[in-house]
């Protein structure tokens with residue numbers, strides 16, 4: 001894999017709260033990552049202005065708001081995400097078939113032909129969860145089984161791909177095919193700590209397993225030199 005290909009695979013999780021930080025990170029990492037993820041913290045603090053600032057700096061955006069609500073509410077929220085011109089957005093597969101299918105139908109109807117609609121991802125089992133977490137909410141399946149079950153449900157509802165741990169990429173590919181997107185947080189390079197992530201792999205392992213994109217936040221943001229940390233991750237992927 002070339003450096004350019006490796007860079008394109010990295011989505012930086014811009015988990016910050018100040019509007020002034022958005023331009024700083026977008027400019028600092030523009031040559032080192034392929035996309036920027038706006039999640040609940042930044043969007044709650046700064047709203048669509050954060051997305052627009054990243055776009056103004058030339059960056060692509062994954063709007064990670066993990067919608068989970070009644071079908072109509074999620075479909076309308078996803079439509080607004082699409083209207084922001086983001087490349088990726090997401091919803092919870094646990095919201096069920098009807099919620100996911102209504103969202104995809106609504107997006108397809110409103111984005112037929114003219115402009116590209118964002119790819120929609122379904123969250124399977126959060127990478128901070130393990131079997132114990134699932135048991136705590138009344139789910140007795142092993143994590144990989146639950147992930148594959150939700151990935152198949154998402155695919156049947158017309159969703160473009162899933163968010164899962166790199167540990168499950170192989171099983172998802174077997175069940176859903178090679179064209180189904182698999183985006184993986186829970187990525188930890190050799191120099192970083194796991195933090196609250198429970199199902200982790202290194203960047204090289206994640207790419208080898210077949211992840212389309214790796215979401216990485218704190219290992220880059222908390223490093224002494226974030227740009228160097230991102231470069232090291234690219235090195236790890238290229239070498240792997």
Ligand SMILES: O=c1ccn([C@@H]2O[C@H](COP(=O)(O)O)[C@@H](O)[C@H]2O)c(=O)[nH]1
Nearest residue numbers: 013039125126127185186215216217218
């Ligand atoms: O299952 C999931 C879904 C989303 N995330 C998000 O990815 C980043 C990971 O950040 P790190 O600092 O690299 O741990 C974060 O924004 C999460 O909200 C996830 O971790 N797991």
